[in-house]
Amino acid sequence: MQFPLRIAGIGAYLPATIVTTSELAERFGVDPGLIERITGIRERRYAGAETALTMATQAAQQALANANYALDSIDLIVVASAGMHQAIPCTAALLQNALQAPVGRSACFDLNATCMSFMLALQLLAPLINSGVYQRVLLVSSERASVSLNPHEWESTALFGDAAAAVVLERGDGSSSLQHSQFATWSNGSDLIQVRGGGTAQHPNAADTTPDMNWFMMQGPLAFRFVLREMQQFVERFLAELGWQNSEIDAVIPHQANRHAIEQVQARLGFQPDQVISNLATRGNCVSVSVPLALAEAVAAGRIQRGNRLVLLGSGAGITLGAVALIY
Template sequence: MNRAAVLTGIGSRLPSRAVSNDELAASLDTSDEWIRSRTGVGRRYFAAPGTATSDLAVGAGARALASAGDPAVDAVLVATTTPDRPCPATAPLVAARLGLSGTPAYDVSAVCTGFVYGLATAAGLICAGIAGRVLVIGAETFSSILDPRDRTTSVIFGDGAGAVVLRAGDPAEPGALGPFDLGSEGEGGDLITVLAGGSRQRLSGVEPGPGDHYFTMAGKKVFRLAVERMSHSARTVLDRAGWKTGDVDRLVGHQANARITRHLAEELGIPPERCVSNIAEVGNTAAASIPLALDQAHAAGGIGPGDRVLLTAFGGGLTWGSTVLTWPVIARPGDGPHETDPHERAGVRR
């Protein structure tokens, strides 16, 4: 193969409202110490009322396009678990708001693995010659599906968006995405789920229960499976790329839980100082977690040109996936990943 998808731009957006552990603990039977010790989360960001996933996606996408130095792309992909509506997809709206009306755009639904699946899909478009440049966005407003009374989920997740621009290039150049490994296991679909709202529930003839519209997760089983599937997937792509674990300068796993990241690094034999983690500052942002972590690390100098980077994720479906790249030189215009929500500027508070 003489054509590859090459990373050429990156950007992210967070809502302006930070929610501390103490704020959540005031309404839950928990504490800052309990949350930090079990998840690693210190705070997360929640979107204001009236803000949707597409709003964060547009912000991150605009920054990624500016970073790439070219607003034109041939396709827009949005990975999300929390689309603006069940129908239509969120991506066409995002494309239109970015001035890309007429560009093919569609959503990718693989929960926390969605961004890696989106990268693989974009790479396929580029390698097949269908597209020369693709904008891939991971965006979530997970606060919209969390049960505020459930401390096992409501303390972990947050809202945000991250995006990258990929262009056609040479497989040997910096930024070229390496081999991919993707997988799924539908038998475990009930471990990470929202029971109500789809055709299964609507056509069952049974009214949904009071908590069926909220996100649920079987934490202990998910913990074990996440480490197992991500470590196996990561080793697979390292073997395909001809890398050893000692060659990895930065491990960027899905920011599910600080303990999962730690166990994953131990399983792979990668020193903890080589792990990129932002879960303490933003929580688990699902499909947005990897691009958001990459953008923040890039801005802070935690990832630099020439670094060999391993990406791996695990999410509902069950799904998992990994890829590698050598970090290129990327411009990062602007002043940071935060976006002041227009509703909050008007004085509305969540």
């Protein structure tokens, strides 16, 4: 279903600390060439003094400045991320306070669909904005993934980086829109990507909660094959319903999962290399931030301009597949 939707402003934040693949390879005693060949990543950013909240604040301020909107014009704040700043209250409420936004002016909530959080938020917010329930929304994704990475497992640790990205959303004037969106979950793959601790099932204070339960766990090859098996038919159905020919799409922004995943998007779906936007080599997989960060950087570089046709694609734990088509 199509909705008028305009990204009025966009911003991003990257931590200052750069961690190279060579550094990680030395830490794990692995050939750096092997890691880079497998992942496609040369470096990534790790938060130092930054938190998920402070990174979200920086990205949000940049998006607001880019849109030239004041905080009192925002009536909803949504943080769409896999990693929360703390259990309670929602990160969005903490962000309202950190931004010194007018209290009582905006509603706040969080949304978690892991790597698909930002994209799913676009689908859910578009009809709310179109109906007038909310006029202007600040949508932020912020991930400090580095704190949950297993220090004994280079295969997943080498993939991830930290970052934040934000957009200001409002009703489009006809030239900008969300053209189509599609999401589906295959819960029979839910055990392939997990963090078992941190919730009520394995509460941090429970006697049977072990430190290993708080590390990120991914059965990478199995998860990759699972997504690959379902992705082509999923995306082909999405594109058929969308009605755009591949040649009419100005940019495809895939979730920056790993090198092989991005290569498969291009090869299996028939896109040209210059259509696919990737910052994987220098950013890594930033979980929910991957897609909006790549979008923000492409806009800043002039690669994406107003009126361009965009397709956002990806997968996340669950296992959930998602696709969103926008006219930027």
